[in-house]
Amino acid sequence: MKIKHLVIGCSVLLSAHSAMAQQKPEDVIRNRQATFNVIAANVGRIKANLDGDYKKDQVVKAAAVIQAIANAGLNSLFVAGTDKGVGYHESQAKAELFDPANSKKVDEVVDNFNEQANQLALLTTIGDKAAVQAQFGKFRATCKACHDSFRVDSTAATPAPAPAK
Numbered sequence: 038m039k040i041k042h043l044v045i046g047c048s049v050l051l052s053a054h055s056a057m058a059q060q061k062p063e064d065v066i067r068n069r070q071a072t073f074n075v076i077a078a079n080v081g082r083i084k085a086n087l088d089g090d091y092k093k094d095q096v097v098k099a100a101a102v103i104q105a106i107a108n109a110g111l112n113s114l115f116v117a118g119t120d121k122g123v124g125y126h127e128s129q130a131k132a133e134l135f136d137p138a139n140s141k142k143v144d145e146v147v148d149n150f151n152e153q154a155n156q157l158a159l160l161t162t163i164g165d166k167a168a169v170q171a172q173f174g175k176f177r178a179t180c181k182a183c184h185d186s187f188r189v190d191s192t193a194a195t196p197a198p199a200p201a202k
Contacts, residue, residue, distance in 0.1 A: 062116070066124030069114040072106060079103050080180070083157075083173060093164045100158040103176075107154035111147050134187040146186065150179040 060068075079099040086096045120130045133139050153176040160172045 060116075062119045062122045063124055065114070065116045065119045066122050066128045068124070069119070069128075069130075070124045070126065072111075072114060076103055076106055080177070083161075083169075087166065087170050087173060091166045093161070096169060097158075097161045100154075100161040104154045104158035107151045111150070112143070115143075129189045131187050131189055142186065146179070146183045150176075150183065153179045 079102045082099040083096050086092055086099075115130065115134055117135050120128060120132045120135050122128050134143060153172070157169070157172045157176045160168050
């Protein structure tokens with residue numbers, strides 16, 4: 038991906054984020070899910086390179102996408118009232134994410150995600166696979182911290198539907 042396209046994409050993302058509060062809840066959820074799908078795809082791209090044949094240029098590009106999204110204002114994807122509802126699928130955000138009492142913790146989690154994404158992007162340009170591997174672990178720990186605190190466990194067993202009457 039060329040830098041020009043990345044800048045345009047980030048501009049679109051920032052514009053979209055500023056309009057989130059005015060969107061229907063299902064549109065906000067859909068935008069949030071799409072954003073995190075892009076992050077996940079690029080995390081997978083980095084992991085594939087770390088697990089296999091390391092291609093520095095692919096890792097640099099994937100880390101740059103993650104960094105751009107991380108710094109585009111992720112907090113704006115979490116509009117009050119979007120903990121429940123359907124975007125592309127049911128929202129997995131816990132209500133605690135939107136509780137003002139947790140705002141400091143949310144900010145810390147997002148700030149750490151941003152910091153680790155920035156560090157990852159920087160290290161990928163050097164090309165030291167071992168350093169990238171170590172930083173990638175730190176970065177992924179920020180994902181886990183948010184999921185553990187603010188995301189519904191989608192692997193938990195769901196109760197069987199009630200029998201039809």
